[in-house]
Amino acid sequence: MSTAAHYGHPEAIVSTQWLADHLQDPSLRVFDCTTYLIYEANTGRPYRVESGRRDYEAAHIPGSAFLNLQGELSDTSSPFNFTMPSPEDLAARLAAKGIGSGHRVVLYARKNMQWATRIWWMLRAIGFDEAAVLDGGFDKWQAEGRPTQSEIVHYPPATLVARPRPGLFVGKDEVKAAIGDGGTCTINALAPDLHSGENPRYGRPGRVPGSVNVPVGSLVDAKSMTLRSPEVVAGTFAAVGADRSKRIILYCGGGIAATLDAFLLHQLGYSDITVYDASMNEWAKDETLPIEVG
Template sequence: MPARYMHPEAIADTSWLADHLQDPALRVFDCTTYLLYETGTGRPYSIGSGRPDYEAAHIPGAAFLDLQGELSDRSSPFNFTMPAPDDLAARLAAKGIGDGHRVVLYSRKTMQWATRVWWMLRAIGFDDAAVLDGGFDRWQAEGRPTESGTRDYPPARLTARPRPGLFVGKEDVRAAIGDTGTCTINALAPDLHSGANPRYGRPGRIPGSVNVPVASVIDPAAMTFRPAEEVAATFAAVGADRAKRIVLYCGGGIAATLDAFLLHQLGHSDIAVYDASMNEWAKDASLPMERDEPS
């Protein structure tokens, strides 16, 4: 049977969104963040807010979500750390997401910021959210209307119904090393997976992990998800189709959510994202690393 996306309600098409912008129960959010890669600073990147671009032009009616500034545990030593479920629910409710709402999330240049917020919502039990396929890039390329300035939704009531296990820590990841029933996937670019690029500190990858870069599951021209059959084949090529459990990581738990979102779409049920990812793993000398031997 051909592979298919089993949760099409979680992928919003630009035409559908254009037709439903006036729906009073709809909440649309720009989730854009930028990673500004630096050299000689001792850190892998700095964080740039997408708010200025949002204020310059956004989908009509959309509000803005600042992932690091508003939706992350700022007491954590790592960027983008998932807050406690009740805490996150309260923060999202203050932004206007509530029980009974339909939420559409989008970002710019890459959909991984939207999938990160989608995965966070799923982790606290909110299932009526969708990722805009192609994001703002596709919306703009199609010549659809935009507006400038800012928008805010009135506060709402959001009930947290936590799903434990959608985010995991380093001990869970360490325990998965050598487990034949678990497929550990690195969503970073090949040069980071191989160890050729030491961006996060110690170069390399979690031992035994395989590589499915997010760029491999996205159509580079349209900025949309590749067809289900192509994505299924990409994951099957690294053995994910045979795994009972899949653990995903990247630099800071962002790109990994895009792979996780598509694995969920393909029907996998036991999927976890390592929240701190290489921001933590590469800096902890007690944790094992492997890398390709230089040729």
């Protein structure tokens, strides 16, 4: 049997052609998940969160609705952006947006697929397995000259029962406990300048001690905005010591970029993968937590 790298869950990655061919499927639910992070200097915060709704209202894939991650799907009582709500709460919110049993969900974003993989990972955490990410997102769809619309879409409410998968998200205590553990590989999905500490965007510069760097940008082709090949992605993770026998903890700034790394590790057959939800938004500000630079 071949041991060549491959994506083991191809149903969770759909092409623009596949989506174009299935747009009229009545069981399909398509969502624009775009969020923008606006980086502003001297504000005391790493970025300003801006919904992609305005761009959605200007033009979107025909038949697609909009999901506002921060405003509609996150625990806004948390001091950190994008915090995962309880499984039951999230299921209720998604059901209100039209996601339920018997639906096939396709998620897409603009400029960066990580917004789609974030919601894909959240769906997986509550036991919904009929979701996919559009490879290349809206950027590829638009570059190919495919049709768009500006009419706002709302799906009728559905019924979605949470069947939680414990362990897909993790907190700071478990991340701290894993430092120095040879059976765990902790991976930072942020850009190299943030990993090294050269860029102090999140407060104290640096990274979780002992963590390695697989920037989310290294996993996507910058021109086509599509995922890199299984061989390239597998080699990238292998190069930092991410062995399948290890537990993998992924983090970034706010638990978003880390989900694209997590999505691809899942595709490659890794089984013990978790995302540190609050990530550097929490870690860099907590003086009791160790940090490493260089």
